[in-house]
Amino acid sequence: MESIGALKKDGISMGELVEVPRDVAVCPYCGSGLFFEVNEACEENGYWWPDDVSTHCSDEPPIDDDLQWEAFISSHSLMPYVYLLPVENKVRDWVRDNFFIKD
Numbered sequence: 001m002e003s004i005g006a007l008k009k010d011g012i013s014m015g016e017l018v019e020v021p022r023d024v025a026v027c028p029y030c031g032s033g034l035f036f037e038v039n040e041a042c043e044e045n046g047y048w049w050p051d052d053v054s055t056h057c058s059d060e061p062p063i064d065d066d067l068q069w070e071a072f073i074s075s076h077s078l079m080p081y082v083y084l085l086p087v088e089n090k091v092r093d094w095v096r097d098n099f100f101i102k103d
């Protein structure tokens with residue numbers, strides 16, 4: 001049991017957007033940096049840990065810009081199980097190794 005494990009990790013909030021270092025992962029579609037947010041957490045040993053994590057390309061346009069979104073989606077939706085899933089899995093493992101939920 002690693003009860004002090006949490007002390008070596010950084011605390012983040014649910015839904016907080018946090019930058020992913022480029023040596024961990026970059027966007028598989030355009031090579032830009034990534035951000036992640038934690039969507040779901042699970043409790044273990046008295047701490048809350050990241051469970052479900054989603055990634056966002058830093059090139060993502062503002063959500064209210066329809067035209068830019070269309071272009072972004074069309075350039076970022078090719079075979080996600082082949083391109084995006086391995087990257088998301090890698091980021092999720094990295095997030096689980098390095099963060100806990102602080103509130």
Ligand SMILES: [Zn+2]
Nearest residue numbers: 027030057059
């Ligand atoms: Zn991208």
